[in-house]
Amino acid sequence: MSDTKEREISELIIKIDRTTCISTANCIKVAPDVFELDDERICSFVNHAFDTEKDIIIEACSVCPVNALYVLDKEGKQLVP
Numbered sequence: 001m002s003d004t005k006e007r008e009i010s011e012l013i014i015k016i017d018r019t020t021c022i023s024t025a026n027c028i029k030v031a032p033d034v035f036e037l038d039d040e041r042i043c044s045f046v047n048h049a050f051d052t053e054k055d056i057i058i059e060a061c062s063v064c065p066v067n068a069l070y071v072l073d074k075e076g077k078q079l080v081p
């Protein structure tokens, strides 16, 4: 069963593939204002995630060891992975 969360932050579309996440928290170390581990210790969006620099978001998604994080720009072009 797929479990995906999606949110638009700083003109980027970010998707978390929660079935793939292995809870390493790498993304959270880079962008704690955007990502957190939920009660099940799976990556989720911070409730009140606010605008964060695009470069930080892209880096946070790039450091995921299992490519559970996707970033697309407004035109739908995939930037990560």
Ligand code: SF4
Binding pocket: 020, 021, 022, 023, 024, 025, 026, 027, 028, 043, 063, 064, 065, 066, 067, 068, 069
């Ligand atoms: S870096 Fe990837 S595997 Fe680690 S918590 Fe974030 S989404 Fe999950």
